[in-house]
Amino acid sequence: MKVTVDQDRCVASGQCVVAAAEVFDQRDEDGVVVLLDPDPPAEQAADVRHAATVCPALAIQIED
Known part of the structure; x- marks a missing residue:
């Protein structure tokens, strides 16, 4: 999983x-998002996907 964020x-x-x-x-x-781990471990995948889903600005992108 590769995570990117659009701070803008x-x-x-x-x-x-x-x-x-x-x-x-x-x-x-x-308060702008800071990405701490662009390549999180598999056990955090569900939480990261949830974060992308609840982001009101759709600023989180996930690539599998």
Whole structure:
């Protein structure tokens, strides 16, 4: 699994961090998504997919 984020689309809702805190974080100054692990382990796949689904800006892309 390869994860990318579009920081320009991010609306800083933080839903990705709630869903997969091991993979996503937010910048302190504006809350924009920070990708901590672009190649997360298989056991985190469900959480990462959930994060992409709940992102209101659709700023998370997943490539299998």
